[in-house]
Amino acid sequence: MQANKIRSFLREQIKTSAISRNIHTDTSTIELTKDEKFGDLTSNCAMVWAKSVGKNPIQLAQELIQEWKNLSEYFSEVTIAGAGFINFKLDLEQWSLMMESILSDHFSFKINDPSTSELSSYHLEFVSANPTGPLNVVSARAAVIGDVLANILKTLNHQVHCEFYVNDAGNQVKLLGISVLERWKELQGLPFQIPDDGYHGSYVIEVAKTLSSRISSDTTIDQIAEWAVQEIVKEQKQTIEKYRTHFDRWFFESELRRNRKEIEVLEWLQQNNYIYESEGALYLKTTITGLDEKDRVVVTSNGTPTYFLPDIAYHLDKYRRGFRYAINFLGPDHHGVIGRMSAAMKLLNVPDDFLQIRLIQQVNLIRNGEIVKMSKRSGEIVTLQDLLNELGDNDAAVDVTRFFFLQRKVSTPLDFDLTLAKKQTEENPAYYVQYAHARICSILRQPELESYLGSQWTKTSINELQEPETKRVLRKLLEYPFVLERCGQALDPNGLATYLMELAAVFHKFYTHHRVIGQAPKVTLARVKLIQAVKKILAHGLSLCRITIPERM
């Protein structure tokens, strides 16, 4: 939209000036100002360059303004302020064009400026919980983050593929099989004994019940394990879909193994001398990359591959499928993976920036003021389904938790207070945003406004939108594409939730200060168009978050 166009124009000017001063890596930024008194857009380039050019920032800023052409085409005022900020006040015409672009039918935030964004294909892996139990609340956080980030990246015109990696091979799955078998014995009234490191949760009993007709005394553990995984994954899929998160593919480790992909990788690594043997086990020389602190075992001395080997094969497979970036969201207890996996990718000649591992910090569940310790093995779990049940298991419950998780940065641990969350369904921040949308719909339903709804935006309407509370709304609208771009770059959708709160806030303030109905026709028209624009952006943002967009509340 218009905001991108304006920024590209400025960026070009700054770039030209940078090159003529021999500045090749320019770290200056163009930002929206925090306060209207500084204009609308601001650049810090004069301050950033001052040192290497050997001039004081203010003097440099004056030179730059002289140098730049056609500023008046976009800006009504360009000033130097503070330590050397160059501030740009947008011309009314530009505000009008912005409104026009938002209100137009084929309105889009897609960024068409190749200098600001290379279009890429992203592989997003998130949640990837083990298929040995139901999804818990930590998975819920990952699900929302990954899902909304995917939506944002798509809006920015990137190709996005979301994947859930199912670790359905190895020891843990065998343990699951044993645990199910023992529970089955229990159901048959036979003596049973679940191993200490087995799975003790009550869901195992449910799985055993479901499978009871298929199990007999000569069924193998592997078979039971396979069936159990199927049941649990089915359950996980249902829950996650209910939670409005969709994966393009559920990738099974067993599939990789059936095609002997991990052996293929191992052989390649051996041929290239990256593997050595010690005490009967095979080690990968991850340390030679400088990215890992010690070499890692890939095949144990009894001949079975560790989880690491298929993991390498999986990430290589992502690369071979042609993605430009693989973003991998992991739980905080996996941070050890970063070093070894980056090292493995390097050994396989995959570009350094291909794999980007992000940690999602943990979720502490608090109930009645106490932390609920969760562990699949001990059986004390609060599942995602439990959580939804506690909150009422309806659309509102999903809205609440999705928005709650989106409000926090992924890099910080968070406390989820169950008792509070239940109460907050009445006074939740998500409602604040939704309420703004419902309020606008309510205004637009008024019969007096019917004749205005379909009218075209006219350039002069912008003159009617100059009160402080109204101008603040316009400034917020201008910010939206900046917000999306920032979220995409940071690989964190957190900023979107914050933005929606702010947009709702400026609207609510506008609402209490100004009335749409009963004004001079040109004023009513301008305000109708304004709230239509706000409605459009709110709906767009909420749909990226996959939160209900209510017409009435």
Place this chain on the structure above:
RNA sequence: GCGCCAAUAGCUCAACAGGACAGAGCACAAGCCUUCUAAGCUUGGGGUUGGGGGUUCGAGUCCCUCUUGGCGCGCCA
């Protein structure tokens, strides 16, 4: 012991690859509905951004150090 992540108002969190006076919500106090939804708005109190150094025009943000909390450090996944 080594490593990773964090610490911002009474509580939960913001602050956009260092930027202009650190902002919201909840809670607390006082107000605003005979006119478009009061799930809203207005006003107020509340902070040495865990402590201490440093880097620079400028630090919550970067570096060092200390304190506190969480998590890792297996031929488990």
